[in-house]
Amino acid sequence: MTASDAPETPEPAPELETAGLHTAEPATVAAQDQRCGFVAVVGAPNAGKSTLVNALVGQKVAIVSPKAQTTRVRLMGVALEGASQVLLVDTPGIFEPRRRLDRAMVAAAWGGAQDADVIAFVIDAKTGLTKRLEPLVQSLAERREPKLVVLNKVDITPKEKLLELAMRLQEMLNPEEIFMIAASTGDGVAGLKAALAKRVPAGPWHFPEDQVSDATDRMMAAEVTREQLYLQLHAELPYASAIETEKYEERKDGSVVIHQQIHVGRDTQKAIVLGAKGVRLKEIGSRARAELEHLLDRKVHLFLHVKVNPKWEDDRGLYKEIGLDWVE
Secondary structure (H helix, E strand, O other): EEOOOOOOOOOOEEEOOOOOOOOOOOOOOOOOOOOEEEEEEEOOOOOOHEEEEEHHHHOOOOOOOOOOOOOOOEEEEEEOOOOOOEEEOOOOOOOOOOOOOHHHHHHHHHHHHHHOEEEEEEEEEOOOHHHHHHHHHHHHHHHOOOOOEEOOOOHHOHHHHHHHHHHHHHHHHHHOOEEEEOOOEEEOOOHHHHEEEEEEEEEEOOOOOOEEOOOOOOHHHHHHHHHHHHHHHOOOOOOOOEEEEEEEOOOOOOEEEEEEEEEOHHHHHHHHHHOHHHHHHHHHHHHHHHHHHHHOOOOOOEEEEEEEEHHHHHHHHOOOOOOOOOOO
């Protein structure tokens, strides 16, 4: 079954302005004044890391959904603040791995924290410090990098709980600062961004001033489709799915043709993705295409195919395609 560009009415881009994936507000900074460094954004699944990265960058560079473990790969968002270029490494949520895919995601998360100049530990303040978080807190306590604790979702968390949580984390991690923010609304984000900008070391910028992500257009195309898969099917489709971009071709007229394979584990999952008479797949394709046209600022011809592949998690080539390292 195939979904192409059937509906031509674009959906509004979610959350933040997304026009121009590699476009930011230019800033002229003398080379001798520049600062640049890596900030590893780590935390448990569904803490709001990707939403925070998008807010710090000022536009969408990472996919988000209400479903936990949405982020699978290390993705870098490039944020400018004065003379500082802050390289935000959005990592998969760190959790107890059970499958090969889980192990690859956790390895990617810790890999994103290697050689970081600063670690930003993001916590869902409403959920608080659960037992599942304790091993992560202990691991972070042993790391020597400067740490900032970011209590997210404070807009839906009682103040008493926030104060208690902040005190516990101060004792456990001894962070340089604790920030209370609501990434989804932007509250408190400016203060955090300024603090990160001050902490990155002096040095030349790694990216041009108008680039906001290190992701290739091919990678973002797969991520956008995966986001729509989660947004529309998160209550029905488990994580036994992956998006493979089989073809990414730029045409002379400026448009781009993208063919993607949606890998699922079972026939029943394929039926869920297709929907009655293929309606659900067409809707996923339509929304993903509209989002990609915002991101790439060009006409997109998107074709989606669904393939049942029970052993896709053991496909080394597919891991490479979706941006994960193979782990035993």
